[in-house]
Amino acid sequence: MTATDHQSPKMQTAAEPILRVEELNVWFPITGGLFGRPHGWVKAVNGISFSVRQGETLGIVGESGCGKTTAGRAILRLLPRGSAHISGGVFFEGRDLYALKSRELRATRRHIQIIFQDPIGSLNPRMTVGSMIAEPLLVHNLVPRNNLEAHVRELLKRVGFDADAARRYPHEFSGGQRQRIGIARALAVNPRLIICDEPVSALDVSIQAQVLNLLADLRREMGLSYVFIAHNLAVVEHFSDRVAVMYLGKIVELGPARSVVSHPRHPYTQALLSAVPMPEPNRVTTRTVLQGEVPSPAHPPGGCPFHPRCPLATAICQREMPPIAVKRGDEAHTAACWNVE
Amino acid sequence: MTEITSPSLLETPLAPPPRSYWSLAIGKMLRPWLVKLCVLYIGLVLLISVMVPLIASGKPYEIQIHTSHGWVTRFPLLVDLTTRDYLTFLAAAMLIGIILAWRLTRHMEMQRRRQLRMTIAGVLIGAAAVGGAAVGILHHNRFDGTDYRSLLKSGAARGAVFAPIRWGYAEMEPLSKNAINELPSWHHWLGTDRSGRDVLSRMLWASRVAMGIGFVSQAIALTLGILVGALMGYFGSVFDLLGMRLVEMVEAIPTFFLILTFIAIFGRSILMIMIILGVTGWTGYARFLRAEFLRIRQLDYIVAARAGGLPLWRILFRHMLPNGLTPVLVSASFGLAGAVTIESSLSYLGIGVRPPTPSWGGMLNAAGNPATVFHWFEALPPGFALFLIVLAFNIVGEALRDAIDPKTLS
Numbered sequence: 001m002t003a004t005d006h007q008s009p010k011m012q013t014a015a016e017p018i019l020r021v022e023e024l025n026v027w028f029p030i031t032g033g034l035f036g037r038p039h040g041w042v043k044a045v046n047g048i049s050f051s052v053r054q055g056e057t058l059g060i061v062g063e064s065g066c067g068k069t070t071a072g073r074a075i076l077r078l079l080p081r082g083s084a085h086i087s088g089g090v091f092f093e094g095r096d097l098y099a100l101k102s103r104e105l106r107a108t109r110r111h112i113q114i115i116f117q118d119p120i121g122s123l124n125p126r127m128t129v130g131s132m133i134a135e136p137l138l139v140h141n142l143v144p145r146n147n148l149e150a151h152v153r154e155l156l157k158r159v160g161f162d163a164d165a166a167r168r169y170p171h172e173f174s175g176g177q178r179q180r181i182g183i184a185r186a187l188a189v190n191p192r193l194i195i196c197d198e199p200v201s202a203l204d205v206s207i208q209a210q211v212l213n214l215l216a217d218l219r220r221e222m223g224l225s226y227v228f229i230a231h232n233l234a235v236v237e238h239f240s241d242r243v244a245v246m247y248l249g250k251i252v253e254l255g256p257a258r259s260v261v262s263h264p265r266h267p268y269t270q271a272l273l274s275a276v277p278m279p280e281p282n283r284v285t286t287r288t289v290l291q292g293e294v295p296s297p298a299h300p301p302g303g304c305p306f307h308p309r310c311p312l313a314t315a316i317c318q319r320e321m322p323p324i325a326v327k328r329g330d331e332a333h334t335a336a337c338w339n340v341e
Numbered sequence: 342m343t344e345i346t347s348p349s350l351l352e353t354p355l356a357p358p359p360r361s362y363w364s365l366a367i368g369k370m371l372r373p374w375l376v377k378l379c380v381l382y383i384g385l386v387l388l389i390s391v392m393v394p395l396i397a398s399g400k401p402y403e404i405q406i407h408t409s410h411g412w413v414t415r416f417p418l419l420v421d422l423t424t425r426d427y428l429t430f431l432a433a434a435m436l437i438g439i440i441l442a443w444r445l446t447r448h449m450e451m452q453r454r455r456q457l458r459m460t461i462a463g464v465l466i467g468a469a470a471v472g473g474a475a476v477g478i479l480h481h482n483r484f485d486g487t488d489y490r491s492l493l494k495s496g497a498a499r500g501a502v503f504a505p506i507r508w509g510y511a512e513m514e515p516l517s518k519n520a521i522n523e524l525p526s527w528h529h530w531l532g533t534d535r536s537g538r539d540v541l542s543r544m545l546w547a548s549r550v551a552m553g554i555g556f557v558s559q560a561i562a563l564t565l566g567i568l569v570g571a572l573m574g575y576f577g578s579v580f581d582l583l584g585m586r587l588v589e590m591v592e593a594i595p596t597f598f599l600i601l602t603f604i605a606i607f608g609r610s611i612l613m614i615m616i617i618l619g620v621t622g623w624t625g626y627a628r629f630l631r632a633e634f635l636r637i638r639q640l641d642y643i644v645a646a647r648a649g650g651l652p653l654w655r656i657l658f659r660h661m662l663p664n665g666l667t668p669v670l671v672s673a674s675f676g677l678a679g680a681v682t683i684e685s686s687l688s689y690l691g692i693g694v695r696p697p698t699p700s701w702g703g704m705l706n707a708a709g710n711p712a713t714v715f716h717w718f719e720a721l722p723p724g725f726a727l728f729l730i731v732l733a734f735n736i737v738g739e740a741l742r743d744a745i746d747p748k749t750l751s
Binding site for chain 2 (some may be wrong): 073076078080081082083105106107108109110112113114116117118121122123124125126127128135136139140145146148149169171182185186188189
């Protein structure tokens with residue numbers, strides 16, 4: 001880094017992680033009737049807690065609709081105001097984002113950036129790539145004006161483009177290229193935490209590797225922390241230090257990536273893992289195939305939300321939500337299930 | 342920055358220069374020859390409406406008059422121009438200059454372009470402001486009743502240089518010549534009307550009223566519509582609720598009768614008609630923009646802009662507006678046609694501009710007056726002019742709508 005070196009990340013104390021999410025709830029109202037009063041809530045995110053340490057990557061996996069994208073947006077306080085009931089705390093470097101005034105929020109936001117799933121919708125079709133990347137730099141006065149062009153060129157080079165790309169419009173690029181432009185835009189403000197919202201799901205497998213390697217290089221060189229949201233467990237395992245598995249707005253399992261994948265505790269994680277195709281045709285696997293549909297988050301089942309589909313479900317599962325707890329062995333590996341020993 | 346990690350990622354430069362969405366859309370819009378013709382026609386009428394004091398006037402640009410001091414050169418036409426004429430010229434020159442500067446600096450490097458554009462715009466606006474102030478202070482409208490034609494004939498003047506059309510809009514042929522309701526001739530290219538005035542000159546002067554009404558009222562309507570629509574669409578909830586009620590209230594006002602009422606109370610005023618058309622005509626634009634903004638605000642690039650900590654006005658007007666403006670512009674070109682039609686209807690009813698200021702509707706009214714004989718050469722030009730300009734606005738609007746259709750824009 002050159003021009004923005006003075007903004008280098010503060011040293012974190014061991015006690016304070018870069019991001020701490022406490023009992024975060026995001027409930028969307030179901031409105032209707034004459035006066036549009038809510039008569040129910042879609043509990044997209046229902047009391048999740050986790051933290052991300054400096055330089056760490058936390059993966060969040062789950063099926064479509066489990067609330068992982070909503071959680072990512074809520075962390076950045078990006079959900080449209082008034083569209084959802086949000087409670088709980090999001091602490092970035094110890095400061096509660098939801099307590100910030102709008103001016104402070106704008107200043108703080110640049111430390112947390114977001115990379116999107118859809119490489120088409122995430123770039124403004126009317127702006128050149130150069131002005132898109134330069135804009136936040138100008139607004140936050142991060143780079144002197146006469147150095148702006150060079151800085152943009154450098155950022156583009158960092159994600160693998162030559163200077164010519166700055167003059168072009170998004171429609172002239174392919175999906176993988178656009179995703180790298182999105183990364184350059186996120187990097188422009190020199191963030192400390194990047195929320196990657198399914199950054200490779202929409203890409204070709206060959207391009208996926210390219211983008212993942214780029215993200216990994218950036219993490220190493222710039223000391224970035226990531227929240228990496230995906231539905232592909234293999235990608236998440238490869239990329240993350242720790243993994244959180246979400247089901248119906250709750251975290252059901254949280255632990256070191258390797259441990260979660262090799263020794264899944266929660267029956268839902270086991271089912272997810274058994275759905276990952278293995279490139280070993282001769283291996284006989286016992287597949288856990290889930291029965292039934294994902295219940296609607298507007299009417300989640302009582303007790304453990306997974307119990308209607310769970311092969312291990314017992315009477316207590318229908319009555320009470322299991323706490324997320326450390327089970328036998330690994331200290332850091334927790335799961336929310338009554339039936340895990 | 343550290344060195345690039347993997348050289349294989351480096352892009353090879355692509356050959357053609359990049360084109361913005363707008364340049365693509367406008368290029369596509371202009372592809373059919375008919376649309377090209379319509380745009381040219383609208384441009385021509387606009388140019389005429391601005392320049393008409395220099396094109397059609399009974400006063401010569403330059404003339405030498407015999408006085409007691411011998412031959413003196415005078416510039417009656419320039420002296421005769423009103424302050425408003427001068428201000429219109431200044432504004433038009435400034436706009437053309439800014440548009441030219443924008444086009445010429447298109448391919449420059451981002452930073453230099455920005456600086457150059459800001460400088461040029463600053464200089465032009467400054468020059469126009471200084472010029473406007475100078476005109477306002479130094480120039481006084483005065484009435485020049487001299488009949489230069491008879492001066493020339495009597496030999497008291499010489500060396501006159503006239504405008505291409507040598508008649509002012511209110512200038513009558515002397516009654517003695519009995520030159521009323523003349524057929525087109527070399528002297529009067531479109532003939533004369535019942536008062537012996539040159540029809541062609543009046544036609545050109547009338548374009549001023551039509552274009553002025555159209556563009557000024559729609560500019561007011563666009564500004565209001567964009568502001569209200571943007572706020573409704575971006576913020577939603579209470580803004581949306583109150584904004585839509587306001588839209589419904591304004592839509593319930595019958596514009597035509599409102600104008601009639603105002604004219605009955607305050608008398609005729611072209612400016613008042615412009616303002617009423619603008620203040621009641623913004624609701625369609627607000628609705629369009631609201632719908633677009635409701636869609637755009639949840640797109641990822643807007644979320645990215647908010648995550649980047651950009652201020653609200655920048656998100657609204659730099660990121661959202663350019664993406665949501667196109668349907669509004671399409672409807673604005675139909676709005677222009679509508680405003681022109683309303684003005685001509687008012688003038689046709691005899692409550693538009695005050696005579697002798699010509700307007701196409703007023704000329705039609707005069708030609709169709711049942712108390713006098715109908716002359717086709719009096720009715721045809723204004724009718725045709727109205728038809729053509731409304732048709733041109735509609736064709737351009739249609740073409741723009743097709744051009745921005747995402748299914749066909751490549």
